[in-house]
Amino acid sequence: MASSIFCLFFILIFLQVNSWPLLRNHGSFDGYNASKNKLESLFGIHDFKIQNNHFPDRPMHPLDPLTIQEIETTRSILSSYQPFLGSSLRIHSLSLDEPDKSEVLRWKRGNPLPTRKAFVVVLLNGQAHLLVVDLGSGKVSSHTRNPASGYPSLSADDASTALEATFSNLVFRKAISARGVEIDDVICSAAAPGWFGPEEEGRRITKIKCYTAQNTPNYYLRPIEGLLLTVDLDSGEVINIYDTHSEIPIPKAEGTDYRRDGVEYRAPGVEPLKPISMEQPNGQSFKVEDGYIVKWASWEFHLKADQRAGIIISRATVFDPETGKRRSVMYKAFASELFVPYMDVDDGWYFRAYMDAGEFGLGATAMELVPLNDCPRNSHYIDGLFVDPDGRPVFQPNVICVFERYSGDIAWRHSGTQLNDDLIREARPKISLVARTTATVGNYDYIFDWEFQTDGSIRVTVGLSGIILAKGSPYEHINQFEIPRWDSPAGSLVSENTIGVAHDHFITFHLDMDVDGPINSFVKVDLVKNYNIAGKIERKSYWSPKRKVAKSEDDAKIKLQLDKPSEYHVINPRRKSRLGNPSGYKIVPSATATSLLDLHDPPQLRAAFTNNQIWVTPYNRSEQWAGGLFTYQSHGDDTLAVWSNRNRGIEKQDIVLWYTLGFHHLPCQEDFPVMPTVTSTFQLKPVNFFERNPIIQANPNFAEDLPMCRPGRH
């Protein structure tokens, strides 16, 4: 009997994790090739399967993404929109136009939803049009032109236009065969060109870099060096071919395959590990209601996939056991931009300083997660519903997973003895809830974890994996380099004829904190070194906290310094603890990096939002994207840095906290052919938000509560 229940349960699990269709790749930026026009490899276009979707057919919450039906309606409204009649539209984005924050804050479950609106970016004759479509009235309620520089992100159509232009170009084909490469082995990628002054201004362009896929699935490690095309995305013409005609050999295919079935290289002498798994036979402790509302422990928040941001967390509230009420922590949080400058200034490389969110889209490039490997067993998967260049809904299954974590960590502990000799040995297991997405932006894979903890903390972790961007090199050994032997300006020799190009990653997070409501202040708590005048004279020094409430934006432009430490609190000045401490959350940085580029270098101008690690701005619904609404070829005239130059007041305002998490990456041989995940993290932690430790009443583990398990069927 026991074992039959058990098996039934097991079968359910097994179905659950295997029930998703694995039909084809979603959102990869790879794999264009003339001989087969791979439109379907982009954003899962033509891959929309209504029968597979898990979306509510009507919105239940003001922040729910547009439904399939709402997308279709928007499309038909646009198709009959006078100014666009007769012209072929390219729809670069079509998503929910979120209601005003005040409306969302007023809304309660059961209330009618605020008017549903769609925000649409249309490209017409190379010009970006911004439209708001009112789904209530069925009318376009607003229509403006792009006020700043830049273009919408690269679309599926753009990429195929560029690739067709490339492969039909005879000079290009000659250059390929001159290198002894079969044209049918060639795969090219279309990348953002950045912006470097007038030369390439006034038209939408892309840069085409090619690889050979001969004898490897990992063509990123077989670059065709010294060949780069510039293509006009609207005219479809090749406007420049950069060809060094160089003798740089193409790195060998051997050793580049990392697929389970493809790895030649096996590890002798190391026994494979026995199975280990986080098990919850009593079921998950979290619920996902109405498709997007996650409830777990004291947390409740709205979670959705976004074509540009990947994951968006909204309306995060925590239950306060003291008051028996839910309290607001965060209105909206997401990865706003991701800046990736490479450190090679050769003509074929200088422009590589990408904005992965604005130029490609962290949701658009989010791949279907691999059950049991990208996410543990007992994960709940959430799909993405995006839009193709024709404005049709695109279904991307399983782009987010939600799971509970127990990794053997300790939430709190203390041991000791009491007066009466009784032993105290109290310890509590640490359990958390993770919402995860991954983005494969071409060669690179990003892993984004939002980890909610029972003590009221939120940990955000970014993981980097995938394939490093490789540059062909004449060298097979560092002895062949000029002196100093080890140092190549571009990076490191990671395999024969292969330079792993040095680069950075800067992920800038938009953290709209609403600590006990929207009206907050930012307090910099400096830990100030003091000299002792009061106490024991032999003790010369100590530090003490000095709190500075930021009046305006300039007070909150923070460059972290180890020898000038501070805490960074977002407080609600109106909400005091019983002791009079203001309710607050602090942002706790961990390992990070700051850009070393010159402030006036075009890539850094465009990414000026990385000039500080922390910024605080007054809430402004138009200020969502740190690199600007349009980052593609942008001049840096619409970044967080520009907005914040106004030095607006931020004391006792609805404020937004911005944090940039940075990585320097100097590749090494261990990163070849696929890199072990590198992670960094930051935390948001309650500080005098609760009257006391909110988890002193948490339960310990008891043996008799834990699962009873036997080996799997293999």
Added chain:
Amino acid sequence: MASSIFCLFFILIFLQVNSWPLLRNHGSFDGYNASKNKLESLFGIHDFKIQNNHFPDRPMHPLDPLTIQEIETTRSILSSYQPFLGSSLRIHSLSLDEPDKSEVLRWKRGNPLPTRKAFVVVLLNGQAHLLVVDLGSGKVSSHTRNPASGYPSLSADDASTALEATFSNLVFRKAISARGVEIDDVICSAAAPGWFGPEEEGRRITKIKCYTAQNTPNYYLRPIEGLLLTVDLDSGEVINIYDTHSEIPIPKAEGTDYRRDGVEYRAPGVEPLKPISMEQPNGQSFKVEDGYIVKWASWEFHLKADQRAGIIISRATVFDPETGKRRSVMYKAFASELFVPYMDVDDGWYFRAYMDAGEFGLGATAMELVPLNDCPRNSHYIDGLFVDPDGRPVFQPNVICVFERYSGDIAWRHSGTQLNDDLIREARPKISLVARTTATVGNYDYIFDWEFQTDGSIRVTVGLSGIILAKGSPYEHINQFEIPRWDSPAGSLVSENTIGVAHDHFITFHLDMDVDGPINSFVKVDLVKNYNIAGKIERKSYWSPKRKVAKSEDDAKIKLQLDKPSEYHVINPRRKSRLGNPSGYKIVPSATATSLLDLHDPPQLRAAFTNNQIWVTPYNRSEQWAGGLFTYQSHGDDTLAVWSNRNRGIEKQDIVLWYTLGFHHLPCQEDFPVMPTVTSTFQLKPVNFFERNPIIQANPNFAEDLPMCRPGRH
């Protein structure tokens, strides 16, 4: 059938995790009280149970701790040692005198062990004697006096001497009753006094701080403020009583209890979480051989508990699938010192700047781990075998646990498409092995994790939990503070009449790296900002690596700077990869903190080893303890900083890497009455040590391999 196997298995697990005796507290520094002289609350003295021990009865490895028999033998040799005849010895430490490194490196399994020796610290008439006892010849082979300042760590006898002196002191008893406190409710702690110049020099003293345990097990939160005794540890006399006769009230007992049965405060509205557990029904993938050799995945290392350091990792080697050989990574690694300065300079507080390893001992204060809560199910426990002041062996069960971790993380991933349209979705689960110990140094709990990863990385994590050190205060609300209201020089108001005193934690690790052998160099790889002269002129700047091999110690005194980033490599200049890259490991810092105390402040002089985050020294068997062999009342004349002032050569030498992990802690209400664990970490990662990613051949999870589980019996 299936379910019966299953139940049998379960019962075994259940026994395993519950089979340890929970007889009494080990190693706490709490709980001295006159009316009952609590010797047994110290270090588990008189608690030695031969029948409970899990130690090999003979040493199998040159680094194995002394066996029970070896300890007894050492004691009997000392008892007949001429110079000590007739005098009552106090043995402050008695542990293995490790053989010379060269002998250990030469030794192979099966070879006879190098001569076993004991290193003993004896206190005789206030003088520390250092003896080496040769267990082969049965003779004392070396006998010296303490060459530097300082005394051995506080012993059980010392503490009881001090407490007896205190409780029999009438002035003290008057002061207690003057405060309306029952003497039988009073618990005092004996703490290291630090060193502040001549006044207290020339004799061993301690500072006695008292609390009332009335109506709470958490007396640390009921301090009797303004009362401090100084006791001579050798004469047993009270040499000073500091009494402010202040009216500072004793904080209330209410809300201080954190025990599961004692917490009045319950969380309504939050459902308890359902069980979640890391399960391995096929068994663990690691072995512990000969008591101390841990073998897991590609890793093999020697692991033991040490009375002073807590955990010592030795001879860490990793299997290289490329060569089919084991390769050396690290000869010896441990927490060498732990400096905890408090930021209150009042006469009753100024001296609080502790050295928790050298003054108390991280192993001596290691508590028996709580199964299922301090460590997950399927943990393997290792006992500590220490020595009491009479030189008798002391058994501390389960001070270390070893377990495998899977927390849903991703070891590496990449998704994409191939030329032939085939989908690539490769992801690998991240599994690691953790060796953990905890230390309860009075009020504070430390958690030390050494996490070994399949990619060759080692992550060291330090967790802080337990009870904050509280100072009595007249205030119940911050409005009662002088302006500026929020800022108390001492810390924060965390409860009525309770200041959580601001403080730091600096954990200095001794990392004797032997990358492919002892002869290594330290290379600082600066990521240097350059201006562009070569490539596209509009791209102005980039960074590139500049490697500097450290010639001498001064080249390797590192202060971390966010805007001047570097990598820090320990390389073997003689061992090159096939590409010519030197084999190396890099230390990767994460969140940390640096001391703000004045360099000439006595506490900082004694802790000058924290003046840099990284140091590199040539190997010297006498340089193990960053704060000196004797830190108790030391003057700072025997620290890492002093040794390293010699600026010795470190290029192509056997070198030791020192890293200090720091925390600033400004307490908040969430830290009351017990603090949620705060962690930070650093990593040691292979850099061109392997020819390629060593885990590309790792297996993914398959559903049919995973456990089949059903709910526990509750």
